[in-house]
Amino acid sequence: MIQFDNVSMRYDTGHEALKRVSLTINKNEMAFLTGHSGAGKSTLLKLIMLMERPTNGQVIVNGRNLKSIARREIAYHRRQVGVVFQNHQLLFDRSVFDNVALPLVIAGHQPREIGRRVRAALDKVGLLEKEKHNPITLSGGQQQRVGIARAVVNKPSILLADEPTGNLDPQLSTEIMQLFEQFNQVGVTVLLASHDLSLIARLQHRMLTLRDGQLIEAMR
Amino acid sequence: MVEIRRPKQSAGERHTTRREQQGASQSKTTLLGRLRSWLMHNRQVAGESLQRLLMTPMASMMTWLVIGIALALPMGLYVALGNVEMLSRGWDGAAQISLFLRFEVTEAEGRQLTKKLALRADVQSAQYVSRREALEEFQSLSGFAEVLGNLDENPLPALVIVRPQDSDATADITEQLLQDLRKMPDVELAQLDLEWVQRLYAMMRLGRHMVMALASLLALGVLLVIGNTIRLAIENRRDEILVIKLVGGTDAFVRRPFLYTGMWFGLGGAITAWLIILLSLFWLSAPVAELAGLYDSQFALRGPGIVDTLGLWITGAILGLLGAGLAVNRHLDAIEPQ
Numbered sequence: 001m002i003q004f005d006n007v008s009m010r011y012d013t014g015h016e017a018l019k020r021v022s023l024t025i026n027k028n029e030m031a032f033l034t035g036h037s038g039a040g041k042s043t044l045l046k047l048i049m050l051m052e053r054p055t056n057g058q059v060i061v062n063g064r065n066l067k068s069i070a071r072r073e074i075a076y077h078r079r080q081v082g083v084v085f086q087n088h089q090l091l092f093d094r095s096v097f098d099n100v101a102l103p104l105v106i107a108g109h110q111p112r113e114i115g116r117r118v119r120a121a122l123d124k125v126g127l128l129e130k131e132k133h134n135p136i137t138l139s140g141g142q143q144q145r146v147g148i149a150r151a152v153v154n155k156p157s158i159l160l161a162d163e164p165t166g167n168l169d170p171q172l173s174t175e176i177m178q179l180f181e182q183f184n185q186v187g188v189t190v191l192l193a194s195h196d197l198s199l200i201a202r203l204q205h206r207m208l209t210l211r212d213g214q215l216i217e218a219m220r
Numbered sequence: 221m222v223e224i225r226r227p228k229q230s231a232g233e234r235h236t237t238r239r240e241q242q243g244a245s246q247s248k249t250t251l252l253g254r255l256r257s258w259l260m261h262n263r264q265v266a267g268e269s270l271q272r273l274l275m276t277p278m279a280s281m282m283t284w285l286v287i288g289i290a291l292a293l294p295m296g297l298y299v300a301l302g303n304v305e306m307l308s309r310g311w312d313g314a315a316q317i318s319l320f321l322r323f324e325v326t327e328a329e330g331r332q333l334t335k336k337l338a339l340r341a342d343v344q345s346a347q348y349v350s351r352r353e354a355l356e357e358f359q360s361l362s363g364f365a366e367v368l369g370n371l372d373e374n375p376l377p378a379l380v381i382v383r384p385q386d387s388d389a390t391a392d393i394t395e396q397l398l399q400d401l402r403k404m405p406d407v408e409l410a411q412l413d414l415e416w417v418q419r420l421y422a423m424m425r426l427g428r429h430m431v432m433a434l435a436s437l438l439a440l441g442v443l444l445v446i447g448n449t450i451r452l453a454i455e456n457r458r459d460e461i462l463v464i465k466l467v468g469g470t471d472a473f474v475r476r477p478f479l480y481t482g483m484w485f486g487l488g489g490a491i492t493a494w495l496i497i498l499l500s501l502f503w504l505s506a507p508v509a510e511l512a513g514l515y516d517s518q519f520a521l522r523g524p525g526i527v528d529t530l531g532l533w534i535t536g537a538i539l540g541l542l543g544a545g546l547a548v549n550r551h552l553d554a555i556e557p558q
Contacts (some may be wrong), residue, residue: 049466051557072471079468089463102466108257150467 001158001189002048006092007057007207009043009213017043019213020057022035023048025191027157032192032200035210041193044210045160051080062157079107082188086163089134095129096122096146103154117186125179127166130168142171145179152183159183161192165199173199262476269480273488280488283449287489287536290442290494294435295532299524301427307519308378308420315500317394319380319401320409327351330378333406340395342385343520349379377408437538446485447544454551461555479544486540490533498523 002025009018017040025031033041046052047059050066062080069077090099097118103175104114109127122128127138127144134142144164161180166172177199184190194200198206209216273280280411319337321330327350334348349357354376360364382401384394394412454461457477464474501523512519524532 049557051466075465075470075473076469077469078466083466089459090492091460091463091464093460102464105261106467106469108261108466109254110257110261182294207375 001025001062002031002191003060004044004047005058005060006017007047007054007059009040009047009052010055018047018054018210021210021213021215022196023208023215026187026189027163027189028184029094029206030181030190031192031206031208032203033171033191033210034195034197034200037195039092039210042162043213045083045162045191045193046150048160049083051143062155066160073105079103079154080156080157082154084144084147084151084159084161084164085167086166088144088147090150092134092136092144094134095131096127096133096135098139099135099146100131100149100153103150107154110198117153117155118149121153122146122154124152125149140167141175143163143166144172146177148176152157152188156188158189158191161190163194164192165194170199225233257383265476266480269477270484273481273484278513280485283445283485284488284492286445287442288492288496289519290438290445291490291493291536292500294431294438295493295524295528296497296500297427298528299429299522300503301431303422303521304424304427304452306522308417308424316413317382317384317398317401318411318413319382320411321378321380321406322357322379322408322551323377325406326377329406330380333379337380337382337401338396344383344385346383347381349381351376351378354379359395381494439535442486442489442536442539443543443546446482446540449485450482450547451551453478453481454547458555461552462557464553466557469483471552474544476546478548479541482542482544482547483537484538484540486536486538486543487533488536489540490536493536494524494529494532 002023004021004023007018007021008016010016021044027070033044035041042051047054047066048061053066059202061077064077066077086217091102100118100121101114104117105160109117119128119131122131125148127142127145127149130138130142130146135146138146148161148164151161159180164178164180168176173196180190180192192200321333325333330350331348334346337343337346350375355368355374358376359368382397384397398410398412401407461474501521505521508519508521
C-alpha cells in the first residue's frame with residue numbers, strides 16, 4: 001500500500017531529512033511513526049502526499065510509483081490520501097459542513113451525495129449537531145475531529161496524520177486515537193506521526209522510529 | 221538500520237481489490253452527472269464571487285469606477301464620432317458648384333445660362349447671383365462694407381450656384397458635371413465646394429484611429445488594474461488555496477473563483493462606463509438641442525446602440541477574465557503547501 005525504497009530526501013538548504021529509508025505499510029494496517037522533532041516524520045508524510053519529491057529512491061503508493069505522477073496529476077493522487085494536521089487547517093470563513101464538504105465539492109460530487117456523505121462523516125466523529133457552526137466556535141478537540149471528518153469524507157484508502165493530538169490533553173488525545181482505530185477497522189490504512197510515546201505505546205500497533213532521518217527501530 | 225518489510229501481497233490480488241473499490245465509487249458519478257455538477261459548481265462559484273464583491277461594496281465600487289472611467293473614455297469618443305458621422309451624412313449630397321462667369325457676360329445672358337443649366341438631368345437646381353447681389357451679400361457678411369464702398373467698380377463676378385442631382389453615384393456625376401461646366405465659354409471658373417467635407421471625413425478617420433489607440437492603451441490599463449486587484453485577492457485567500465490544494469483541488473478548481481471575480485470586475489466596470497456615457501449624453505442633450513435649433517436642425521445626440529452596448533459589456537468581461545488569468549498564472553503557482 002505504502003512502500004519506500006531507499007528513499008533519501010535532501011532539502012535545498014543541505015539538510016538531509018531522510019537517509020535511505022525503506023519500509024512497507026500494508027493494506028489495512030495501522031502504524032505509528034515516531035521520533036524526536038526534526039527526525040523526518042513530516043518529510044516522510046509529505047513525500048506520500050507529493051508535497052515534496054525524494055532526492056533518491058522511490059515511493060510507491062497504492063501500487064503506483066509516485067515518480068510517474070506528473071505535476072498536474074498530483075491533485076488526483078491527493079484525493080486518494082486523507083490527511084489530518086496538527087493545526088487542523090480548517091477554514092474559518094465557512095461552516096463545519098462546508099469545511100468537511102470541500103474534498104467532495106472538489107471531486108465534483110452532486111449536492112445530495114455531498115450532504116449524505118458529510119453528515120455520515122460528521123456523525124462518525126460525533127459532531128453532527130455542529131454542522132452549521134463556524135469551526136472557530138469549537139474547542140480544539142472538536143476542531144481536530146472536524147479535520148478528521150474532512151480527511152475521511154472522500155473515503156480515501158489511506159489516512160495520514162501529522163501530530164493529530166499535538167495540542168490536545170491526554171483525555172481528548174485518547175478519544176482521537178480511538179477514532180483513527182475505528183477507521184482502520186473498516187479497512188483504511190492509517191499512518192500516524194506522533195512523538196507522544198506514552199500515548200501510542202498503549203496502543204497495539206507497529207511503531208516506526210526515525211532518528212536523524214534514519215529508520216532505526218520497529219516494534220509490534 | 222533495520223529494514224522492515226511485510227510479506228507482499230501478490231500483484232494480482234492487490235489489483236483486484238483496487239478495481240472493486242474503484243468500481244463501487246465510480247458507478248455513482250457518471251459522466252453526465254459530472255458535467256452537471258461541473259456546471260452547477262461553476263454557477264455556484266460565479267454567484268459566490270459576486271457575493272464576495274458585494275460584501276465589500278466600497279472597495280468593489282472603487283475598482284468598478286476606475287475601470288469604468290478607463291472604458292468610458294474611448295467608448296465616449298466612439299459614441300461622439302458616431303454622432304458627428306450621423307450629422308455629416310448627406311452633406312456630400314449637398315455639395316454645390318460655384319460657377320463664376322466672365323465679366324463680359326451680361327446679366328441677361330447669365331440668367332439664360334442659368335435656366336439652361338437648371339434643365340439638365342444631372343442638375344437639381346441652379347441659382348443666378350448677379351454682380352450686385354454678390355456685392356451686397358459680401359458686404360453684409362464680410363464686414364468690409366466700407367472698404368468696398370470706396371471702390372469705383374464692383375470687383376465681383378456674377379455667379380451661378382449649381383446643385384448637382386442627388387444619386388447613389390453622386391461623386392462621379394458631380395465630377396462629370398464639373399468637367400462639362402468648365403468647358404463652357406461663359407465660365408471663368410467652376411469650383412466644387414466639397415473639399416471641407418473631405419477634410420472632415422479625413423479628420424474623422426484620424427479620430428477613429430485615435431480612439432483605437434486610446435482604447436488599446438486603456439484596455440492595457442484595465443488589465444493591470446484587474447490583475448493587481450486579483451493578486452491581492454489571491455494573497456487574502458492564501459489559506460483557502462493551500463487547503464484546497466492539499467485535499468486534491470486541481471489548478472482549474474483553484475483558479476475558477478478568481479477568474480469569475482475578474483470577470484465581475486470587468487463586467488461591472490463596463491456597465492459603469494456605460495452609465496457614465498448615458499449620464500454625459502443626458503447632460504449634453506439640452507445644449508446640443510439648443511445648438512441644433514439655431515441651425516434649424518432636428519439633430520439629437522444618439523447614445524450607444526444595443527450592439528455597441530453589448531460589445532462594451534462583453535469586452536469588459538473578457539478584459540476582466542484576461543487580467544485575472546494573468547494574475548492567477550503569475551501568483552498561484554507560488555502558493556504550494558509546505
